[in-house]
Amino acid sequence: MKFIDQWLRKEVQDIKAYHVPSSINMIKLDAMESPFLVPQDLIRPYLECLSEAALNRYPDANAEEVQQTLRSLMDIPNELDILLGNGSDELIQLMSLACETGDTVLGVEPSFVMYEMIAKFTRLNYHGVLLDENYQINLNTTLEEIHRVKPKIIFIAYPNNPTGNAFNRETILTIIKESDALVVVDEAYYAYCKDSFLDEVSNYPNMALLRTVSKIGFAGLRLGLLIANKDTVRELDKLRLPYNINTLTQASANFLLKEKSHIVANARIIVNERGRLFEELMKISNITVYPSQANFLLVKVDDAASLFASLIESRILVKSFAKHPQLKNCIRVTVGNPEENSQFLEHLKSYYG
Numbered sequence: 001m002k003f004i005d006q007w008l009r010k011e012v013q014d015i016k017a018y019h020v021p022s023s024i025n026m027i028k029l030d031a032m033e034s035p036f037l038v039p040q041d042l043i044r045p046y047l048e049c050l051s052e053a054a055l056n057r058y059p060d061a062n063a064e065e066v067q068q069t070l071r072s073l074m075d076i077p078n079e080l081d082i083l084l085g086n087g088s089d090e091l092i093q094l095m096s097l098a099c100e101t102g103d104t105v106l107g108v109e110p111s112f113v114m115y116e117m118i119a120k121f122t123r124l125n126y127h128g129v130l131l132d133e134n135y136q137i138n139l140n141t142t143l144e145e146i147h148r149v150k151p152k153i154i155f156i157a158y159p160n161n162p163t164g165n166a167f168n169r170e171t172i173l174t175i176i177k178e179s180d181a182l183v184v185v186d187e188a189y190y191a192y193c194k195d196s197f198l199d200e201v202s203n204y205p206n207m208a209l210l211r212t213v214s215k216i217g218f219a220g221l222r223l224g225l226l227i228a229n230k231d232t233v234r235e236l237d238k239l240r241l242p243y244n245i246n247t248l249t250q251a252s253a254n255f256l257l258k259e260k261s262h263i264v265a266n267a268r269i270i271v272n273e274r275g276r277l278f279e280e281l282m283k284i285s286n287i288t289v290y291p292s293q294a295n296f297l298l299v300k301v302d303d304a305a306s307l308f309a310s311l312i313e314s315r316i317l318v319k320s321f322a323k324h325p326q327l328k329n330c331i332r333v334t335v336g337n338p339e340e341n342s343q344f345l346e347h348l349k350s351y352y353g
Contacts, residue, residue, distance in 0.1 A: 011120050018117065026317040027340050032161070032189070032296050034217035035337040036266045042259065049255045050248065059247040066245060066253045070225055073257050074190075074211065079202055081233035084245050088188060088212045088224035089114055092155075094239045095184065095208075095226075096122040099152045106151035108137055110162060110326045112186065115155040127151065130326065135163040135290070139171045146179050154179060157186040159193050162319065162332045164292030166193055176204050182232075186210040189294035191267040192274070198227065205229055215295055216263050218256060221249045270295050274335045280345050284352050296334045304329040307351060314347050 005013070021030070038046060060066075067082045076082065085091035096105065096118050105119040109128040119126040129145045132138050137156075146154070154175065159166040176183045183206055185197045190211055201209050208228035213221055223245065226233065257263070277297055281289040288300040301307050308320040308331060318334075321327035333344060 011123070015117060015120055018113070021317065023317050026315050027336065027343060028317050029334040029336050029340065029344060030317045030319045030332075031219070032215055032294070032334050033219045034215065034266060034270070034295070035340060036217050036269075038256065039259075039262055042256075042262075046252075046255055050251055053247050053251045055247055057247070058243050059245060059250055061243055063245040063250050066223070066250050066257075069254050069257045070213075073260055073263070074198070076198070076227055077202070079230075080227050081230045083226040083228070083233045083236055083240065085224040085226065085240075086244050087214065087222040088186065088210050089118070090244065091210060091224050091226045092118050092184075093122065094236050095153055095182065096124055097239050098236060099124055103152040104149050105153045105155065106146065106149065106181070107155045108142065108160075108167075110135075110324065111155070111157050112161050112188075124152075131160075131163070135160065135165055137167050137171050137175075139168075139174060142175065143178060146175070146181070151179075151181045154181045154183045155186060156183065157188065158197065159189050159293040161188065161294065162296070162298055162321070162327065162330075164290060164294045164296060164298050164332075166195060166293040169195060169197075172197070173200070176200075176207050179206070182206055182208060184208050184210055188212050189215055191216045191263070192271055192295045193293040195293075201227055202229065205231070208232060213253070213257065217266060218252070221252055223249055223253055269337075270335050273338060273341050277333070277335060277341050277345065281348070284348055286352055287348075296332050298327075298330055298332050300330045302329065304331050307331065307348075310351055311344075311347060314343075316344055316347060318344075 063084050066084060070076065070082060083091065092114055101123045102125060104125045104127050105115065106127045106129065107115045108131055116126040127149050129142050156172055172185065187196060187209055190196055197209060201207055208226055210226055212224040274292060278289055281287060281299060286302050290298045304320050304322040311318055319332040321330040335341065
């Protein structure tokens with residue numbers, strides 16, 4: 001037996017590593033990123049901003065200016081506090097680390113895979129409750145499971161990834177009211193959704209909101225934020241590693257995220273393109289496309305593995321769920337720019353004849 005097999009705990013051995021496929025020379029429609037680069041008129045002042053970054057010093061430990069920038073961008077009220085993370089993943093991990101070993105994390109499924117993976121990393125139990133056939137939360141079943149397993153944390157993505165739908169608002173509020181868990185509403189795709197729970201956070205001490213700048217054009221910054229009441233943020237902040245938001249991310253965020261008009265305009269383009277993609281996909285026989293409030297669409301086809309291989313041959317990368325038990329023969333396609341979306345549509349129309 002190899003040394004690493006003897007040394008490593010079994011839960012880690014059993015986890016499959018998060019796979020990120022190569023996207024070199026591909027039309028990249030697999031990871032819910034924005035297709036928009038920094039606008040040309042901002043590149044020179046942006047580079048000048050970066051040139052002034054003091055890389056010889058540690059970054060601002062609390063990233064105070066970044067917090068204020070995000071408050072302005074997302075209209076976060078002053079009575080709520082913000083905790084910044086190296087992406088949302090770090091914040092999910094911080095909340096998991098706050099639990100006792102063996103506590104339970106509950107999620108609805110299918111949903112974001114990192115809820116389960118991080119629970120296992122941090123020696124917690126993960127309990128998934130299946131969505132119904134329309135990918136909606138079955139409230140009665142979910143409440144029964146909450147009362148039975150008594151989770152310490154409940155994660156609800158809103159809109160949900162990978163299904164794209166926003167769950168019933170009253171259902172989520174009922175879960176918050178009837179649970180003793182910290183209920184984390186993950187609004188990674190807030191910019192493309194008609195609704196938000198931001199105005200509810202101050203009403204419930206057991207509620208927190210997750211957001212990220214990854215889906216609005218800045219995935220490379222690796223910047224996420226937790227929005228919660230001051231007591232929750234104060235305690236979770238004890239688990240945050242020092243200087244977790246690096247100097248270049250802070251400088252970039254404080255420059256780029258103040259360009260709110262660009263961010264809003266790009267989001268509007270994505271929403272319009274999402275509508276165009278949806279309407280065009282609805283016209284293709286043998287496939288089902290699900291309504292979405294995110295920057296991607298879930299599409300069910302007759303043979304996802306075959307279609308995925310065909311798309312790869314045409315240098316188009318999407319996410320395949322060919323063998324997923326709840327998403328069998330589904331693909332998830334990120335809404336790209338108009339040209340990318342047109343190439344994807346042309347391929348599907350040709351593929352299905």
